[in-house]
Amino acid sequence: MADKKTFYITTAISYPNGTPHIGHAYELIATDAIARFKRLDGYEVFFLTGTDEHGQKMLQTAAREGMTARELADRNAAVFRRMGQALDASNDDFIRTTEPRHHAASQEIWRRMEANGDIYLDSYAGWYSVRDEAFFAENETTVGGDGVRRGPTGAPVEWLEEESYFFRLSAYQDRLLALYESQPTFIQPDERRNEIMSFVRSGLKDLSVSRTAFDWGIPVPGNPKHVMYVWVDALTNYVTATGYPDTTQPRAHFWPADVHIIGKDIVRFHTVYWPAFLMSAGYPLPRQVFGHGFLFNRGEKMSKSVGNVIDPFTLADHYGVDQLRYFFLREVPFGQDGNYSHEAIVARINADLANDLGNLAQRSLSMVAKNLEGRVPAPGALSEADATILAAADALPQKARAAMEGLALHTMLAEVWKVVADANRYFAGEEPWVKRKTDPERFGTVLYVTAEVIRAVAIVAQAVMPTSAGKFLDLLGVPADQRMLEHVGAAHRLAAGAMLPAPQPVFPRYVEAEKSEATA
RNA sequence: UGCGCGGUAGGGCAGUGGUAGCCCGCCUGGCUCAUAACCAGGAGGUCGUCGGUUCAAAUCCGACCUGCGCAACCA
Numbered sequence: 001m002a003d004k005k006t007f008y009i010t011t012a013i014s015y016p017n018g019t020p021h022i023g024h025a026y027e028l029i030a031t032d033a034i035a036r037f038k039r040l041d042g043y044e045v046f047f048l049t050g051t052d053e054h055g056q057k058m059l060q061t062a063a064r065e066g067m068t069a070r071e072l073a074d075r076n077a078a079v080f081r082r083m084g085q086a087l088d089a090s091n092d093d094f095i096r097t098t099e100p101r102h103h104a105a106s107q108e109i110w111r112r113m114e115a116n117g118d119i120y121l122d123s124y125a126g127w128y129s130v131r132d133e134a135f136f137a138e139n140e141t142t143v144g145g146d147g148v149r150r151g152p153t154g155a156p157v158e159w160l161e162e163e164s165y166f167f168r169l170s171a172y173q174d175r176l177l178a179l180y181e182s183q184p185t186f187i188q189p190d191e192r193r194n195e196i197m198s199f200v201r202s203g204l205k206d207l208s209v210s211r212t213a214f215d216w217g218i219p220v221p222g223n224p225k226h227v228m229y230v231w232v233d234a235l236t237n238y239v240t241a242t243g244y245p246d247t248t249q250p251r252a253h254f255w256p257a258d259v260h261i262i263g264k265d266i267v268r269f270h271t272v273y274w275p276a277f278l279m280s281a282g283y284p285l286p287r288q289v290f291g292h293g294f295l296f297n298r299g300e301k302m303s304k305s306v307g308n309v310i311d312p313f314t315l316a317d318h319y320g321v322d323q324l325r326y327f328f329l330r331e332v333p334f335g336q337d338g339n340y341s342h343e344a345i346v347a348r349i350n351a352d353l354a355n356d357l358g359n360l361a362q363r364s365l366s367m368v369a370k371n372l373e374g375r376v377p378a379p380g381a382l383s384e385a386d387a388t389i390l391a392a393a394d395a396l397p398q399k400a401r402a403a404m405e406g407l408a409l410h411t412m413l414a415e416v417w418k419v420v421a422d423a424n425r426y427f428a429g430e431e432p433w434v435k436r437k438t439d440p441e442r443f444g445t446v447l448y449v450t451a452e453v454i455r456a457v458a459i460v461a462q463a464v465m466p467t468s469a470g471k472f473l474d475l476l477g478v479p480a481d482q483r484m485l486e487h488v489g490a491a492h493r494l495a496a497g498a499m500l501p502a503p504q505p506v507f508p509r510y511v512e513a514e515k516s517e518a519t520a
Numbered sequence: 521u522g523c524g525c526g527g528u529a530g531g532g533c534a535g536u537g538g539u540a541g542c543c544c545g546c547c548u549g550g551c552u553c554a555u556a557a558c559c560a561g562g563a564g565g566u567c568g569u570c571g572g573u574u575c576a577a578a579u580c581c582g583a584c585c586u587g588c589g590c591a592a593c594c595a
Binding site: 057191194196207230344347359360361362366367424425428429433 | 553591
């Protein structure tokens with residue numbers, strides 16, 4: 001029945017008590033590129049993103065802004081949605097945890113955990129800091145000379161006790177460790193896996209999973225005095241979107257998810273709590289959780305007080321969406337922390353995009369336009385140089401798949417640009433501007449081979465730069481249904497004699513407008 | 521404090537036992553088809569410090585210095 005391989009990928013859902021920042025944009029772009037790559041490779045893809053709208057912080061921010069939590073959520077969720085459009089994200093769904101479908105799914109998963117004996121009512125007690133909105137262990141607090149007990153941030157704490165439901169996380173320690181052992185790529189990259197394993201080995205305590213202090217959340221089934229702890233609610237979004245618990249829904253077959261792409265700060269929630277919840281509820285586990293790194297502005301963490309916070313809309317606007325997408329994914333090894341700066345972005349745009357690829361396409365295609373009446377030349381016998389560069393281009397899908405297997409987006413792009421660099425060397429070495437007069441057949445062959453290389457490069461690059469890569473394919477007259485990875489190679493070569501549109505630059509150089517204009 | 525990761529050319533990084541590499545930037549030359557782009561060559565490094573193993577160490581071992589991450593309710 002299932003004839004097409006499926007691939008389900010998610011971002012974390014964003015907390016909309018503020019507007020999106022560059023970290024949200026980075027995660028969305030990376031996830032989108034992976035989703036697009038899988039589609040290019042013939043998979044039936046389901047790509048989900050959305051917003052996590054419950055919790056006390058939403059209430060507090062809303063109160064400060066003089067609105068209800070619902071109004072705040074509506075307003076900011078719309079901004080997150082708009083960011084997706086601005087960044088050319090191809091998500092198939094956008095989930096909001098305040099939607100009825102999500103309440104139903106969360107309550108169902110709760111009931112199943114409860115039925116399995118993993119939920120019990122007790123009371124939660126500890127030193128609570130109102131300012132930090134957090135409980136602290138006794139040994140994290142200190143009593144100062146003034147007799148006031150304070151938490152690690154220096155805020156006063158008070159002893160607080162409230163009724164709470166608990167999840168029997170302690171019962172899952174062994175099963176979680178067994179999971180990490182038997183499925184080494186469940187947590188990636190490895191640094192994160194090590195951290196989580198040592199954390200779990202050190203022992204797990206039961207988890208408080210409900211709150212009574214506020215009501216902006218999903219009511220606990222059978223006890224509406226409680227709302228679910230935000231993480232129980234938030235994590236469940238990934239199954240909600242597949243129609244859970246209704247297995248007849250059109251997207252039910254996507255579960256289990258192939259990979260959750262998340263920031264490294266929330267790896268624990270996704271690799272300890274989430275699989276434990278699912279084990280308890282008797283539902284299959286996601287195959288992988290990948291914690292990406294953070295982006296720093298010139299090595300500094302973004303913060304409002306430093307004044308280096310940059311709005312993703314402004315960035316996309318200023319540099320171009322595809323240019324920004326390329327920069328993030330090429331510059332930063334996926335999984336590690338990275339840096340960005342105006343200079344670094346401009347360097348990538350000009351060197352890789354405008355000079356290396358854009359100019360190669362422009363110089364070769366304008367030769368076709370000016371000397372061959374804009375028709376794809378018929379290649380003659382292939383020289384060794386022709387065959388070598390063609391083979392490199394034809395091998396790109398395999399190289400790209402190998403890199404993407406480990407979600408190494410930066411490596412994938414490096415492989416593609418290695419071929420671009422080879423093509424520039426090839427082109428210079430063949431000197432078509434000389435052959436034009438001395439050897440018309442070689443002239444045509446070189447241009448044909450170059451066009452084929454650009455075709456392969458553009459097909460793969462669509463994952464990262466859908467619009468620009470599409471323009472290259474347009475310039476080469478590649479039909480819309482011939483743009484998958486499988487179309488790279490000998491079986492789908494450009495047809496000799498085909499008329500091509502007039503070449504146009506795809507990647508303009510970034511020219512510094514004014515010093516004051518500098519964005520980063 | 522415990523555990524983990526990193527410290528290699530001006531900047532960003534690869535390299536895990538056998539003549540130090542890549543990209544950007546810089547200098548020189550070539551070419552002139554092209555988006556002042558492209559190609560070739562060059563300058564530039566005591567591979568964090570000290571000690572050890574080895575015929576041979578950036579690469580293995582130990583100590584130390586230094587930056588960073590994780591150490592339960594924090595989206």
